[in-house]
Amino acid sequence: MVKPMSQLIVTPRVYEAVLTILNNVAQAQCPLDKAYAQHFFNFDYASQDHAVITQITGDMVRKLNLYSFITGNTITHITSNPAVLFYAWSKIEQQTIPSFIELTQQEIDNVEQLIDTAKHNQSLMDGCPAWLNTLGENELADSWPQERSALALAAKRFIRANLLKTNTVELQKTLEKEHITTRLISDCVTALEITSNSSLFKSLAFKNGLFEQQDVGSQLIIEALDVKPGMRVIDACSGAGGKTLGLAAYMKGKGRLLAMDIEEHKLAALKQRAKRAGADNIETRLITSSKTIKRLKESADRLLLDVPCSGLGVLKRNPDAKWHSDMSESLPTLRHLQQDILTRYSKMLKVDGIMVYATCSILPSENELQVSAFLKANPNYKLINETTISPAQSGFDGFYFASLQRISA
Numbered sequence: 001m002v003k004p005m006s007q008l009i010v011t012p013r014v015y016e017a018v019l020t021i022l023n024n025v026a027q028a029q030c031p032l033d034k035a036y037a038q039h040f041f042n043f044d045y046a047s048q049d050h051a052v053i054t055q056i057t058g059d060m061v062r063k064l065n066l067y068s069f070i071t072g073n074t075i076t077h078i079t080s081n082p083a084v085l086f087y088a089w090s091k092i093e094q095q096t097i098p099s100f101i102e103l104t105q106q107e108i109d110n111v112e113q114l115i116d117t118a119k120h121n122q123s124l125m126d127g128c129p130a131w132l133n134t135l136g137e138n139e140l141a142d143s144w145p146q147e148r149s150a151l152a153l154a155a156k157r158f159i160r161a162n163l164l165k166t167n168t169v170e171l172q173k174t175l176e177k178e179h180i181t182t183r184l185i186s187d188c189v190t191a192l193e194i195t196s197n198s199s200l201f202k203s204l205a206f207k208n209g210l211f212e213q214q215d216v217g218s219q220l221i222i223e224a225l226d227v228k229p230g231m232r233v234i235d236a237c238s239g240a241g242g243k244t245l246g247l248a249a250y251m252k253g254k255g256r257l258l259a260m261d262i263e264e265h266k267l268a269a270l271k272q273r274a275k276r277a278g279a280d281n282i283e284t285r286l287i288t289s290s291k292t293i294k295r296l297k298e299s300a301d302r303l304l305l306d307v308p309c310s311g312l313g314v315l316k317r318n319p320d321a322k323w324h325s326d327m328s329e330s331l332p333t334l335r336h337l338q339q340d341i342l343t344r345y346s347k348m349l350k351v352d353g354i355m356v357y358a359t360c361s362i363l364p365s366e367n368e369l370q371v372s373a374f375l376k377a378n379p380n381y382k383l384i385n386e387t388t389i390s391p392a393q394s395g396f397d398g399f400y401f402a403s404l405q406r407i408s409a
């Protein structure tokens with residue numbers, strides 16, 4: 001069972017908010033982050049209530065199949081009996097039962113009996129759907145149960161200090177003045193863990209570009225590229241620039257950093273974020289055809305291929321992904337795309353240059369097996385090292401990254 005952070009105060013307004021957001025995710029198939037964004041755009045809450053809403057909704061979305069088993073409602077109709085749902089949540093998360101919910105003795109007995117039954121099925125207690133359990137067992141064998149349990153926990157919040165403007169020690173002091181408390185992370189020079197419930201994005205420190213929210217694994221991928229000021233660097237699947245901005249900070253504004261993606265709106269968001277971060281050596285380029293890539297042949301000292309993947313390493317952060325698809329169609333397509341990107345995009349690297357292939361997955365079929373297949377077909381690259389960040393062992397999100405060097409044309 002998850003140990004609660006503290007006893008949460010569930011007011012009728014919090015209760016209604018959780019049900020609305022949950023309905024949007026479970027019934028309308030809205031991604032959790034969008035459901036939060038929509039709700040919090042329309043309604044204002046005190047920061048304490050905001051935190052309670054996201055914690056309870058997250059607890060429920062992480063284990064929708066468990067709540068479905070206990071309430072007797074399908075996942076899409078999980079909110080049909082809200083009092084039973086909240087009672088079950090209080091019991092599972094060891095929280096105080098909201099004072100205003102009313103249940104019959106029979107409903108209470110039923111829930112308690114079903115929780116006792118569920119405790120004999122650890123996969124159900126971990127909120128793991130059958131398709132994911134089979135996939136995890138096939139790919140990770142004995143290490144899967146531990147990873148499965150780790151992926152069922154609430155995600156911790158981490159930020160990356162923007163080295164263009166500050167460092168972790170200085171940032172920690174600045175944030176304290178805004179009542180945001182943090183902890184230094186020994187494994188990573190840019191990371192702080194947020195230890196208070198404070199809202200980050202309303203802080204002055206965020207508006208001034210002193211940090212970005214980012215998991216430690218992502219920050220370690222940035223570090224692995226070992227970029228230096230003056231280099232020519234390509235981030236070929238940059239998205240909205242989570243890692244591009246970190247790379248820019250290590251480059252100290254010197255050299256050329258090209259951020260590329262196939263989605264224009266992501267590159268537009270990157271430009272906004274770069275402005276706030278004070279990162280002015282970033283150029284964005286939309287990939288419109290294979291020519292965009294061919295024109296950059298042998299041009300990069302460093303190349304990041306942060307490829308599209310199943311995202312199964314970051315289920316703590318995006319638990320809704322477990323319920324929206326069983327990935328039986330998307331996973332083979334993704335693996336094919338990953339190998340295609342490795343094969344074609346690696347040609348942008350100069351001889352002696354280093355590229356990092358990265359995913360936010362812990363499945364070997366998206367990670368080490370992709371890299372070994374690439375190396376077999378391309379003996380002009382060599383593996384320098386590879387790392388899997390295990391959610392079970394690290395407490396962070398799950399990632400994989402491999403550094404490869406091009407040894408000849």
Ligand SMILES: C[S@@+](CC[C@H](N)C(=O)[O-])C[C@H]1O[C@@H](n2cnc3c(N)ncnc32)[C@H](O)[C@@H]1O
Pocket residue numbers: 218236237238239240241242243244260261262263266287306307308309341
């Ligand atoms: C894992 S995400 C990247 C996240 C990003 N690097 C970050 O740190 O925030 C993968 C990205 O690859 C992009 N993508 C998908 N197919 C692509 C392709 N063929 N070439 C380049 N980028 C692609 C997606 O739009 C998505 O933004």
